[in-house]
Amino acid sequence: MAARNKARKRAFQILFEADQRGVSVQEVLADWVRHARSDDRQPPVSEYTMELVEGYAQYAGRIDELIATYAEGWALDRMPVVDRNILRLGAYELVWVDGTPDAVVIDEAVQLAKEFSTDESPSFVNGMMARFKDLKPKLRRD
Secondary structure, eight states, X not given: OOHHHHHHHHHHHHXXXXXXXXXXXXXXXXXXXXXXXXXXXXXXXXXXXXXXXXXHHHHHHHHHHHHHHHSTTOOGGXXXXXXXXXXXXXXXXXXXXXXXXXXXXXXXXXXXXXXXXXXTHHHHHHHHHHHHHHHHHHHHHO
């Protein structure tokens, strides 16, 4: 598994855990880093995982607003937790991170949905990410 793929998966897991526990992503990230340092059986948290989690945290309110606005028929709090957090991570990386092609970000989000969510989730995630890609220039200005 490529390093960035692994970093995205771990970032998703941190966002998911924070959502489930009702705590900040920074708190969960700190727990993961601390745990990796104290238990050599745990892999270290990569720089890219930290960048993704911290970047998401910076734009969390705006990202949730975007998801709620464009997820037709889904209230954010009623959306499956896995899908919500895949979209949070994907939206952050797609809109605010340069250096990774949009198609790669979208594909990675869809792959996470295939691995961790329902049969309907990959198409839902793909549609939402495609919409964010189309709106990206406007979203970055806002």
